[in-house]
Amino acid sequence: MKKGAILTIAVSTFLIILSFTIFIAGSLILDRDLSDESIFRGDSGEVFVRYHDTYSVYVSDAYSCSETTVSIHDDEWEYFFEDCDFSYVDGDWRYIGYLNPDVSKNLQVESNNEIIIVNDLADASIIFTTLCPLPVCCSGIIGIFIGILLLTRRDKKRKQKIIFQ
Structure with missing residues (x-):
């Protein structure tokens, strides 16, 4: 029983470390430059869009939406x-529409001002790397709790009772 408890704690600790690693990687992705992910940059031209994708439009933060x-x-x-x-x-860009x-x-x-258009699917990786660690970390914490319970549980030898009728 002790081997199972130690294995449960080890796997759970690994899950917690994995979740923190994924979360840190997601935090590094958040420090991105929108202009690198843009499919269009400028004030006039042509852009190719795909059916049912959603795109966000940004303008330089030097300009307001009304301008x-x-x-x-x-x-x-x-x-x-x-x-x-x-x-x-976001950085040097202000969201103005979609x-x-x-x-x-x-x-x-x-x-009338320089804009960029960004495919919102590029943000899906950010959502994955920031939300994915939550259930993994919770599973690790629950696993450590179960492992500790298994370690502290005492195996009582059951006495066999024979009842004569």
């Missing part, structure tokens, strides 16, 4: 939705 006009469109539809968040500044196209094609981009 920036953006149009991302094809011949028929406007795909840009203004969703200004004054408090969301687009969620229902087509895979090239769209025209026009803006």
Whole structure:
């Protein structure tokens, strides 16, 4: 029984160390530059978007949302939705809106200030590396608790009672 308890504690300790390692790696990813992940940078041009992907649009933090006009469109539809968040500044970029196209094609981009467009799937790795360690760490803590309980449990020899009728 003691070997099982020690093995449980060892595996649980490994899980906790693994979760901290993943969390630290996720923290390092958070120190990223949005312009490196952008699929478009500039004030006019063309950008290729994929069906049902979601894209965030940012403007230089030197400009406010009210100072920036953006149009991302094809011949028929406007795909840009203004969703200004004054408090969301990532590095040198301020979030000003998003687009969620229902087509895979090239769209025209026009803006009075320099913008960048970032595919939100690039942020999925950040979510994974910051949320994944939580259940792993919890499993490790529960495992250590169970291992300690197994270590401290005393095996009592059961006496066999014979009852005559």
